[in-house]
Amino acid sequence: MAKLFWGQIPVERAAALFHYESHAETANIIYQLKYKDHPEIGPFMGRMVATELKRDDFFDGIDEIVPVPLTKERLHQRGYNQSEEIAKGVCEITGLPINKDVVKRTVFQGSQTRRSRWERQENVEYAFKLTHGEPIAGKHLLIVDDVVTTGATIIACAKELAKAGNVKISVLSLGLTRH
Secondary structure (H helix, E strand, O other): OHHHHOOOOOOOOEEEEEEEOOOOHHHHHHHHHHHOOOOOHHHHHHHHHHHHHHOOOOOOOOOEEEEOOOOHHHHHHHOOOHHHHHHHHHHHHHOOOEOOOOEEEOOOOOOOOOOOHHHHHHHHOOOEEEOOOHHHOOOEEEEEEEEEOOOHHHHHHHHHHHOOOOOEEEEEEEEEEOO
16 A cells, blocks of 8 residues: 555555455445445444554554544535544554544545546545644654545645644555555
């Protein structure tokens, strides 16, 4: 996964629990979490991935978890943020605090699922806004998302977080697609 970010953003560590392939059982888990009103899947999967990665000291030195935010409209539609639900499970295992107020998603122009690599990047390029940079300056942040495909969402979010100054970024997701 780290290769997706090379030359875009400096990433300390990056990991996914599984390779995401549509119509596979793992894809169904994400689908149920995102679209079928099953937020309880998020903390369960978060605990699973955190338990797995804790063995390899993945979380050493990380200060806070930042779930990829949704716009207010999208959050209202879904009723919860799936990345935040995953982060809750990671928090339970690691004890790392969740910081969901440091960056906001200001733009949502539809799902990324049917977009090309370049369209995905354009779609999220200015989608995030740093809201509280001072408290995270100099910290090591773990960005949590459900699925990483091209990395465009993570890159856009990380670039905004980096504006706080001297920020280290690591990335954790449930799924990583082969594209």
